[in-house]
Amino acid sequence: SPAPTWTRSYGGSAWPSASGHNWPPPSYSSGHVWPPSSSSSSSSSSAVPLSSGGVENSTTNSTDTQQCRRTKVVVLGAGIAGITAAQQLALANISDFIIVEYTSSIGGRVAHTTFGNDSNGNPYVVELGANWVQGTATDGGPSNPIWTLAQKWNLTNTYSNYSDILTYDQSGYNDYSDLLSNYEDAYATLEQDAGTILVENLQDRSVRSGLRLADWNPARDAQKQAVEWWEWDWEFAFPPEQSSQVFGIVNYNTTFYQFSADNNYVFDQRGFNAFIIGEASTFLAANDSRLLLETVVTNISYSDTGVTITNEDGSCVSADYAICTFSLGVLQNQVVDFEPRLPDWKEAAIASFAMGTYTKIFLQFNETFWPEATQFLLYADPATRGYYPVFQSLSTPGFIEGSNIIFVTVVDQQSYTVEAQSDEETKEQVMGVLRTMFPDIIVPEPTAFMYPRWSEVPWAYGSYSNWPVGTSLQSHQNLRANVGRLWFAGEATSSEYYGFLHGAYFEGEEVGGRIAELVLGEQSCAVGNETGAYCGVGEVHYEVLQGVTPEGEYDIQNGWDVSSFQTVGDV
Ligand SMILES: Cc1cc2nc3c(=O)[nH]c(=O)nc-3n(C[C@H](O)[C@H](O)[C@H](O)COP(=O)(O)OP(=O)(O)OC[C@H]3O[C@@H](n4cnc5c(N)ncnc54)[C@H](O)[C@@H]3O)c2cc1C
Structure with missing residues (x-):
C-alpha cells in the first residue's frame, strides 16, 4: 500500500510534513521545553459538528449551560490504541464516533522531530518515543501486528x-x-x-x-x-x-x-507514526470532522448510561460510550477530573502500576x-x-x-x-x-x-508502564476494567504486552471490538434490562484484593508478638 501523503490536513491541523516540522516546533531542538504547553495548543479544534450527530444538554456541572456534540462513541486519544479502537468501530460500520486528541497529530508516544543536518543542509528525522518493532515474526508463527503494519506502510x-x-x-x-x-x-x-x-x-x-x-x-x-x-x-x-x-x-x-527474538529499528524519514497515520487514513477522510486535534480533555463524567467529556476550551462531547487511552502517567497525575470520582478499586490500580521514563x-x-x-x-x-x-x-x-x-x-x-x-x-x-x-x-x-x-510531557507524563512487585493479575484487571460506560485501553492495560506498541494495539483492538458489539447489540437490549451478552456487560474487576496473610496469622507463632493496631498512649 502506498504511504500516506503528508500535505493534507485533518481537523484544521496540518499533519507532519515530510520534514517533520509541524510538531514539535523547530524551537524544540534548541533546548526549549517540549512539547508546547497546553495553553499554546488550546486553540479550540476547528472541526465542524458532525452532520449526522445532534447536540444535547449536558448533565455535568462543568458543562451545565453547554450544548455538547453528540456521538455514539468518543475515543480519547489518537495514539495507536485510540486509532485501532476507532478502526474497529469503522470496520463494524459504526461511523458515529469522535476522536479527541491533545496534540496536533496522530501517533501519541510514537513521535519524531527533526535533528541535525545532512551534507546538503537537510535535517534528519529521529524518533523521540517508540523506535523498535519488538518481536517481529517467524515463519509459520504469529506475526506481531506492528510488524505487519510496518511492512504494509513500508517503514x-x-x-x-x-x-x-x-x-x-x-x-x-x-x-x-x-x-x-x-x-x-x-x-x-x-x-x-x-x-x-x-x-x-x-x-x-x-x-x-x-x-x-x-x-x-x-x-x-x-x-x-x-x-x-x-x-x-x-x-x-x-x-x-x-x-x-x-x-x-x-x-x-x-x-x-x-x-x-528480533528487534527492528525504525528510522523512516516520514516518522515511525506513518503507519498509524496510514491506518487512520483507511477510515478517516482528509479534514474529517470526527478527529478533534489540539483538544485537551479536562473532565470525564461517566455513568451506566453514557459519558460526557469536557475540554480545556470549554467544548464538550456527549456519547453513549467512551474509550480512554490516556497513558498511566496522565491518569496518575490527576490532570483529568472524573465525575464521579473513580471507585476505590480503580484508583488503587492506577496508583499501583508504575510509569517509567x-x-x-x-x-x-x-x-x-x-x-x-x-x-x-x-x-x-x-x-x-x-x-x-x-x-x-x-x-x-x-x-x-x-x-x-x-x-x-x-x-x-x-x-x-x-x-x-x-x-x-x-x-x-x-x-x-x-x-x-x-x-x-x-x-x-x-x-x-x-x-x-x-516525564514532563503533559499528555504522557512518562514513557511507558512497568509491572511493579506486589501487584497481581487481579490488580491489573482493575486497571483495565471499565467503569460504567467509560472503558480503558492502551499499553498499560495490556497484561502480557504492557509497555509495547503491540500491547497498545491489542488493547485498542479488543476494546474497540467490544464497544462495537455493544453498540450493534443495543437494539436487542431493553432499557433497564442490561444483562444480555451485548448489554453493557463489562470487563472483570475486583472490588477488593486479598492479601496473602490472613489477620489471624499475625500471631506469636509467626513472630508477631504485639498488636498491630497500637494507639498513642496505649500501655
Ligand atoms: C521513549 C519511548 C521509547 C519507546 N520505545 C518503544 C519501542 O521501541 N517499541 C515499542 O513497542 N514501544 C515503545 N515505546 C512504547 C510505545 O510508544 C507505547 O506503548 C505506545 O505508543 C502507547 O500507545 P497508546 O495508544 O497506549 O498511548 P499514547 O500513544 O500515549 O496515546 C494516547 C493519546 O492520548 C492523548 N492524550 C493524553 N492526555 C490527553 C488529554 N487530556 N486530552 C486529549 N488527549 C490526550 C495523547 O496526546 C496521546 O496521543 C516507547 C515509548 C517511549 C515514550
Missing part, C-alpha cells in the same frame, strides 16, 4: 543486533563482554523460577531477589551493573528492584518467544569518531549505575549511514535528573563520558544536541 527499518556491542569503563575500552553471558545464565534461572512461581501460585518477587537467587549479584561492581542495566533497565525503564519477576518474564516471553539524548558531530561499524557502546560508570550507559550509533552502515549521529539512553532516576536540568548541563556530562570512553581521541563538540523530556 524503513533494520535489524538491531544486540550482540554488536563494545564495552567501556573509566579506563576507556575494556572488554568485559564475558559478563553478558554470565548475566544470561542467571537470566535463564530467573526465567525458570518465574514459571514455577506462576504455576504454583507462589508469592511474586522482585527481579533483584530472583537474580540474587540465580547467583547474579552486581553489588558495587560497575561493569556488572552496566551489563545488568543493558539487559534489564534498558527494556523495562526500571531497575530490577522495582520490577516484578513473574510479570517481567511473562512480558518478555510473550513478545520475544511468541513473535521472534526513558530518555534518548541525541548528538550529532562533524565526524564519526567512535567505531563506525558497531551498533552499541556500553559504558560502566565507576560511581553511578545507569549514568549515560548505552550509546547507539546511527552512523553505522544499514542505519542512517554517514549521519554522524549517536544517541545515549537513560531511564528512571537518571532520566528525571536529566529532564530536570538544562541541555547545557546534560551536554557537558555526556561529553565527559564520551571523553572518558575515548581517552586517545580529541572528541569534538557536537554540532547538534537535543532530547525530549517525557
Whole structure:
C-alpha cells in the first residue's frame, strides 16, 4: 500500500510534513521545553459538528449551560490504541464516533522531530518515543501486528543486533563482554523460577531477589551493573528492584518467544507514526470532522448510561460510550477530573502500576569518531549505575549511514535528573563520558544536541508502564476494567504486552471490538434490562484484593508478638 501523503490536513491541523516540522516546533531542538504547553495548543479544534450527530444538554456541572456534540462513541486519544479502537468501530460500520486528541497529530508516544543536518543542509528525522518493532515474526508463527503494519506502510527499518556491542569503563575500552553471558545464565534461572512461581501460585518477587537467587549479584561492581542495566533497565525503564519477576518474564516471553527474538529499528524519514497515520487514513477522510486535534480533555463524567467529556476550551462531547487511552502517567497525575470520582478499586490500580521514563539524548558531530561499524557502546560508570550507559550509533552502515549521529539512553532516576536540568548541563556530562570512553581521541563538540523530556510531557507524563512487585493479575484487571460506560485501553492495560506498541494495539483492538458489539447489540437490549451478552456487560474487576496473610496469622507463632493496631498512649 502506498504511504500516506503528508500535505493534507485533518481537523484544521496540518499533519507532519515530510520534514517533520509541524510538531514539535523547530524551537524544540534548541533546548526549549517540549512539547508546547497546553495553553499554546488550546486553540479550540476547528472541526465542524458532525452532520449526522445532534447536540444535547449536558448533565455535568462543568458543562451545565453547554450544548455538547453528540456521538455514539468518543475515543480519547489518537495514539495507536485510540486509532485501532476507532478502526474497529469503522470496520463494524459504526461511523458515529469522535476522536479527541491533545496534540496536533496522530501517533501519541510514537513521535519524531527533526535533528541535525545532512551534507546538503537537510535535517534528519529521529524518533523521540517508540523506535523498535519488538518481536517481529517467524515463519509459520504469529506475526506481531506492528510488524505487519510496518511492512504494509513500508517503514524503513533494520535489524538491531544486540550482540554488536563494545564495552567501556573509566579506563576507556575494556572488554568485559564475558559478563553478558554470565548475566544470561542467571537470566535463564530467573526465567525458570518465574514459571514455577506462576504455576504454583507462589508469592511474586522482585527481579533483584530472583537474580540474587540465580547467583547474579552486581553489588558495587560497575561493569556488572552496566551489563545488568543493558539487559534489564534498558527494556523495562526500571531497575530490577522495582520490577516484578513473574510479570517481567511473562512480558518478555510473550513478545520475544511468541513473535521472534528480533528487534527492528525504525528510522523512516516520514516518522515511525506513518503507519498509524496510514491506518487512520483507511477510515478517516482528509479534514474529517470526527478527529478533534489540539483538544485537551479536562473532565470525564461517566455513568451506566453514557459519558460526557469536557475540554480545556470549554467544548464538550456527549456519547453513549467512551474509550480512554490516556497513558498511566496522565491518569496518575490527576490532570483529568472524573465525575464521579473513580471507585476505590480503580484508583488503587492506577496508583499501583508504575510509569517509567526513558530518555534518548541525541548528538550529532562533524565526524564519526567512535567505531563506525558497531551498533552499541556500553559504558560502566565507576560511581553511578545507569549514568549515560548505552550509546547507539546511527552512523553505522544499514542505519542512517554517514549521519554522524549517536544517541545515549537513560531511564528512571537518571532520566528525571536529566529532564530536570538544562541541555547545557546534560551536554557537558555526556561529553565527559564520551571523553572518558575515548581517552586517545580529541572528541569534538557536537554540532547538534537535543532530547525530549517525557516525564514532563503533559499528555504522557512518562514513557511507558512497568509491572511493579506486589501487584497481581487481579490488580491489573482493575486497571483495565471499565467503569460504567467509560472503558480503558492502551499499553498499560495490556497484561502480557504492557509497555509495547503491540500491547497498545491489542488493547485498542479488543476494546474497540467490544464497544462495537455493544453498540450493534443495543437494539436487542431493553432499557433497564442490561444483562444480555451485548448489554453493557463489562470487563472483570475486583472490588477488593486479598492479601496473602490472613489477620489471624499475625500471631506469636509467626513472630508477631504485639498488636498491630497500637494507639498513642496505649500501655
Ligand atoms: C521513549 C519511548 C521509547 C519507546 N520505545 C518503544 C519501542 O521501541 N517499541 C515499542 O513497542 N514501544 C515503545 N515505546 C512504547 C510505545 O510508544 C507505547 O506503548 C505506545 O505508543 C502507547 O500507545 P497508546 O495508544 O497506549 O498511548 P499514547 O500513544 O500515549 O496515546 C494516547 C493519546 O492520548 C492523548 N492524550 C493524553 N492526555 C490527553 C488529554 N487530556 N486530552 C486529549 N488527549 C490526550 C495523547 O496526546 C496521546 O496521543 C516507547 C515509548 C517511549 C515514550
